[in-house]
Amino acid sequence: MDQLLQHIFNALVLGGTYALLGIGLTLIFGIMNVVNFTHGALYTFGGYAMYLAAVALGLNFFVALPVALVAGLVLGAIIEFTLLRPLRRSDIDTTMLVMIGAGIIMQSGTLWIFGGVAKAVPTPFPAQPLTFGPVSLSYVNLFVLCAAVALIAITYFTINGTKLGRAMRATFQDHDTAALMGVNVSLIYTATFAIGSALASAAGALLGPVYVVTPQMGDLAAVKAFAIVILGGLGSISGATIGGFILAFAEELGAGYISSGYRDAMGFLIIIAVLLVKPTGLFARAERIG
Amino acid sequence: MTRFIAPLFLVVFALLPLGLTDPYLLNALIITGILTICAMSLNLLLGFTGQLSLGHVAFFGIGAYVSALTALGFDVSLPFGLRVTHEGGSPLLGFVLAIVLTGLCGYLIGRLSFRVRGAYFVIVTISFAEVVRLVALNWVELTQGPLALTAIPNMVLPVPSIGDVALRSKMQNYYLVLAVGVASYLLIARLVASRFGRAMRGLKENESLALSLGINATRTLTVAATVSAAMAGAAGSLYAHYIRIIDPDVFLFSYTVTMVIMVVSGGKGTLAGPLVGGIIFGLLPVALRPVMAPEAQWIVYGAILIAILFLMPRGIVPALEGLGERIAARRKAGDKPTDAMPAKMGANP
Amino acid sequence: MSTTSSSAILNVEHVGMKFGGLTAIADLHFDVHEGEILSLIGPNGAGKTTAFNIMTGFLKPTQGRVLFRGRDLSQTRPNEIARLGLARTFQRTSVFADDSVRDNVLIGLHRFGDDTRATALLDRLFPTPAARRAENAVRERAEAIIDMVGLSARAGDKAGSLSYGEQRLVGFALALAVEPKMLLLDEPVSGMNASETQGFVRLIRKVRDEGVTILLVEHDMPMVMEVSDRIVCLNYGRLIAEGPPEAIRTDPKVIEAYLGKSAAKLEQREVAHA
Numbered sequence A: 001m002d003q004l005l006q007h008i009f010n011a012l013v014l015g016g017t018y019a020l021l022g023i024g025l026t027l028i029f030g031i032m033n034v035v036n037f038t039h040g041a042l043y044t045f046g047g048y049a050m051y052l053a054a055v056a057l058g059l060n061f062f063v064a065l066p067v068a069l070v071a072g073l074v075l076g077a078i079i080e081f082t083l084l085r086p087l088r089r090s091d092i093d094t095t096m097l098v099m100i101g102a103g104i105i106m107q108s109g110t111l112w113i114f115g116g117v118a119k120a121v122p123t124p125f126p127a128q129p130l131t132f133g134p135v136s137l138s139y140v141n142l143f144v145l146c147a148a149v150a151l152i153a154i155t156y157f158t159i160n161g162t163k164l165g166r167a168m169r170a171t172f173q174d175h176d177t178a179a180l181m182g183v184n185v186s187l188i189y190t191a192t193f194a195i196g197s198a199l200a201s202a203a204g205a206l207l208g209p210v211y212v213v214t215p216q217m218g219d220l221a222a223v224k225a226f227a228i229v230i231l232g233g234l235g236s237i238s239g240a241t242i243g244g245f246i247l248a249f250a251e252e253l254g255a256g257y258i259s260s261g262y263r264d265a266m267g268f269l270i271i272i273a274v275l276l277v278k279p280t281g282l283f284a285r286a287e288r289i290g
Numbered sequence B: 001m002t003r004f005i006a007p008l009f010l011v012v013f014a015l016l017p018l019g020l021t022d023p024y025l026l027n028a029l030i031i032t033g034i035l036t037i038c039a040m041s042l043n044l045l046l047g048f049t050g051q052l053s054l055g056h057v058a059f060f061g062i063g064a065y066v067s068a069l070t071a072l073g074f075d076v077s078l079p080f081g082l083r084v085t086h087e088g089g090s091p092l093l094g095f096v097l098a099i100v101l102t103g104l105c106g107y108l109i110g111r112l113s114f115r116v117r118g119a120y121f122v123i124v125t126i127s128f129a130e131v132v133r134l135v136a137l138n139w140v141e142l143t144q145g146p147l148a149l150t151a152i153p154n155m156v157l158p159v160p161s162i163g164d165v166a167l168r169s170k171m172q173n174y175y176l177v178l179a180v181g182v183a184s185y186l187l188i189a190r191l192v193a194s195r196f197g198r199a200m201r202g203l204k205e206n207e208s209l210a211l212s213l214g215i216n217a218t219r220t221l222t223v224a225a226t227v228s229a230a231m232a233g234a235a236g237s238l239y240a241h242y243i244r245i246i247d248p249d250v251f252l253f254s255y256t257v258t259m260v261i262m263v264v265s266g267g268k269g270t271l272a273g274p275l276v277g278g279i280i281f282g283l284l285p286v287a288l289r290p291v292m293a294p295e296a297q298w299i300v301y302g303a304i305l306i307a308i309l310f311l312m313p314r315g316i317v318p319a320l321e322g323l324g325e326r327i328a329a330r331r332k333a334g335d336k337p338t339d340a341m342p343a344k345m346g347a348n349p
Numbered sequence C: 001m002s003t004t005s006s007s008a009i010l011n012v013e014h015v016g017m018k019f020g021g022l023t024a025i026a027d028l029h030f031d032v033h034e035g036e037i038l039s040l041i042g043p044n045g046a047g048k049t050t051a052f053n054i055m056t057g058f059l060k061p062t063q064g065r066v067l068f069r070g071r072d073l074s075q076t077r078p079n080e081i082a083r084l085g086l087a088r089t090f091q092r093t094s095v096f097a098d099d100s101v102r103d104n105v106l107i108g109l110h111r112f113g114d115d116t117r118a119t120a121l122l123d124r125l126f127p128t129p130a131a132r133r134a135e136n137a138v139r140e141r142a143e144a145i146i147d148m149v150g151l152s153a154r155a156g157d158k159a160g161s162l163s164y165g166e167q168r169l170v171g172f173a174l175a176l177a178v179e180p181k182m183l184l185l186d187e188p189v190s191g192m193n194a195s196e197t198q199g200f201v202r203l204i205r206k207v208r209d210e211g212v213t214i215l216l217v218e219h220d221m222p223m224v225m226e227v228s229d230r231i232v233c234l235n236y237g238r239l240i241a242e243g244p245p246e247a248i249r250t251d252p253k254v255i256e257a258y259l260g261k262s263a264a265k266l267e268q269r270e271v272a273h274a
Helices: A002-032 A039-056 A061-087 A092-114 A139-161 A163-173 A175-180 A185-210 A217-232 A237-257 A260-277 B002-019 B023-046 B057-072 B091-113 B118-138 B170-193 B195-205 B207-212 B217-243 B253-266 B273-288 B294-311 B316-335 C048-055 C078-084 C101-108 C117-125 C129-148 C164-177 C194-209 C221-227 C245-250 C252-273
Strands: A130-132 A135-137 B074-077 B083-086 B156-159 B163-166 C008-019 C022-033 C037-041 C063-068 C086-088 C182-186 C213-217 C230-235 C238-243
Touching: A002 A039, A002 A135, A002 A139, A002 A163, A002 A185, A002 A217, A002 A237, A039 A061, A039 A092, A039 A185, A039 A217, A061 A092, A061 A185, A061 B294, A092 A217, A092 B118, A092 B253, A092 B294, A135 A139, A139 A163, A139 A185, A139 A237, A163 A175, A163 A185, A175 A185, A185 A217, A217 A237, A217 A260, A217 B118, A237 A260, A260 B091, A260 B118, B002 B023, B002 B170, B002 B273, B023 B170, B023 B217, B023 B253, B023 B273, B057 B091, B057 B118, B057 B217, B057 B253, B091 B118, B091 B156, B091 B217, B118 B253, B170 B195, B170 B217, B195 B207, B195 B217, B195 C101, B207 B217, B207 C078, B253 B273, B253 B294, B253 B316, B273 B294, B273 B316, C008 C048, C008 C213, C022 C048, C022 C063, C022 C213, C022 C230, C022 C238, C037 C048, C037 C194, C037 C221, C048 C063, C048 C086, C048 C182, C048 C213, C078 C086, C086 C164, C101 C129, C101 C164, C129 C164, C164 C182, C164 C194, C194 C213, C194 C221, C221 C245, C230 C245, C230 C252, C238 C245, C238 C252, C245 C252
Parallel strands: C037 C213, C037 C230, C086 C182, C182 C213
Antiparallel strands: A130 A135, B074 B083, B156 B163, C008 C022, C008 C063, C230 C238
16 A cells, blocks of 8 residues: 555556646647657757756756756757658658658767766755655655646646647547647647647656666557557547546556566557557547548 | 669679678678568558558568567466467478568558658658657567567578578678579569559559549558568568577668668669669778768768769669660660651640 | 349438538439449439448448348448449549559459469469469450450550540459449540440440449430430439439429439539530
8 A cells, every 4th residue: 555655656656647648749749740759859958958058057957957948848849840840741651751851860860979878867856855754755756746737737728728728629539620820830730849849858858867877768658649649539638637647547557567577568558458449549639530 | 774684683693602602792792682671561651552661671671570489488477367388390381471470560550650641651650660669678588678689590591401490691691682682673673663663653643633533542652561460571581590690770760860871862763773873882882981980971871962962863763764864865866867747736825 | 131122233221412511412212223224314413423332331321221232331441342342433534644554454354363362372473384384364355355345456555645535445344354243334435425425335335245233324415315225313412303214204203303404513514525
């Protein structure tokens, strides 16, 4: 029972960052019909941006975090502008392959620049965890959970409560109609990709200090983000949020009670289950029939 | 003119080792050949049915492990007190089992993943490969995990009147890979030209229309996935018995990426495409190795992939075909004025 | 088999279709008789294409059922329906654009002369004499179909490079390749000029005379009136009239729903299309 509480807390922390990853990916797919294979690399990028800002530049932890987020935003905008914009009329397979190429370049570039040795990012939080009986909560984990929830809330507000969000939703519904209504679809695409990238980068910047930063940290993150998005239904933001937490709980409880080696296989088991039961994901909106 | 590519390659690569003594280069050619077989098999799915499978390395790796374990033997305990022991046997049996079992995996994954299309399909295939890698890493009793399977015997072929011959030299392995490559090529060429190939093409170009013509999408795609997987499994077996040591890294996504680059650059959906792409990207590391680190090489590959998709999205072979057609058309136009269009089909307003 | 008339090849039984809260078709009920040319007409958005998609298994109705030669199609997938002998063409030009006209028809003939499975597999992998004979037979059949629709001169050209009218003929040839007992044609002459349309009318009649029942959705009213044995008229997803062309032409409900009210709209559409 005590162990269960500990697992639940761990799953919440993990779920927050998973949700960030999933929302970014699903947003980009839903609005742009692009499967973003740079997502894992952007997550890694966030980790290294955090490392650079906090260690190399010596910035305060709480300043370095938004710096990493903004760096992800800018990088995302650049990727969209240079690689995706010229391919607007290409099919989804072409953009997928281009994104794979870009992901390879980013990951190999990171390895080239920083080498394969893991980097640690120091945090200002006390190492001594908060303990409630047998359950221990580290301060940095608590902070990650709060920051993730705050970012998710900001994303929801941006999409549901702002003019930009309204334009994004219109583009999501039907980009031709949105364009007719005066939405600058090109700008929305750039903004969407930038926001999605910033969320991935933020997830990396948040988890980097919890674990360590390596050039390969994005590989598993990407696979998990894919699983989350399938679980929630491609293009569904609330689906990705819930999916992120479901995956985190499945992994945490699976690793705790079944086998820790297969922790990372949980996502695939979930995907199989979803495919067997409801192939379009649990929370996907009904496809329009045109 | 592109239909001469395959015979030309065959002649060149059949004769090449006669004048080639550098073992490093021969080794690179063998690995290139194995990866090219993988690329050909991936092309059956990616090129001829239009389904972007990004988990292809799973079948390569499963083939390698099945074949190696058949030859080495294993002793594992399963749940419910079951225990499976295998003494170790012929690598040739391993080769056959690799084909059969990867074909079966391809069938099962096909049945499951062809319930969805597009992005979903891609993600399912990637996740599958990732899980297989995790199994190889964690099922230590069977696979030795990260410690790798070592001392895998070389492939053994029964030769009439001589008996069993173990293929120890690079030269022998080279010709074995070439033979399997030729067989794979011919198999794909036959499949594509058959009614089954027509069904695949119909599905790739317009699935609704294909369905309306009675083409069974699930069955056609599943058969393609099965053949494709079995072929990659055969390549994996060749790899295991040539390299003689395998670890869970045979499941790395970067191998899939290499195969995809080979197919896309050469020309997906063409018979010669994976050959051209395979040779280029199989031998490029040989050229790049002296001048740059592996990370930098990967940056170059990524850049080439993007460049090809931007500049030559259909790949090298179709680009050559287009060039050939244009030259032929110009020559024809010079000979005589353009053919009169049938009069009854007036142009539309 | 319920109370279906013995000559009916297709029964549409109280079919309803809702998308979300929107009713596309409500309680549609009619029969198609064996060997006739029946036209389904109605203004845009009346539910004609939706009805087509239900009959050919591309959509599952939310109510009612469709019987083809007495067999309930509710659980049947589109490719199985095609194999039962119910073929269709699509409203938007639908061909395999990157392939030649000949290859298009060959794809359509993918099952032609299908034989027992074990030897068929062998034939696929090795160029046996039987395989060669079968291949020649398929190619002959393809040429015959291409000749029938009048595209012999363009057999080697890419389907995507043909005029719209010719592409419709390719679509028609594809449907013929299935060797259907009944053909559903969705606006087959849109994009055709007057002489092509006349040629197409002759073609439909010829196919019908060979024993193929035809269900037609078409906006070209003179063509519909000329070719149809019977007409079914829909409006807002409901059947509002059914009968021979003369009766439909003078039916006040049809005139109000179709010809009268939307005549101006139709004209606008023509302008927009030109």
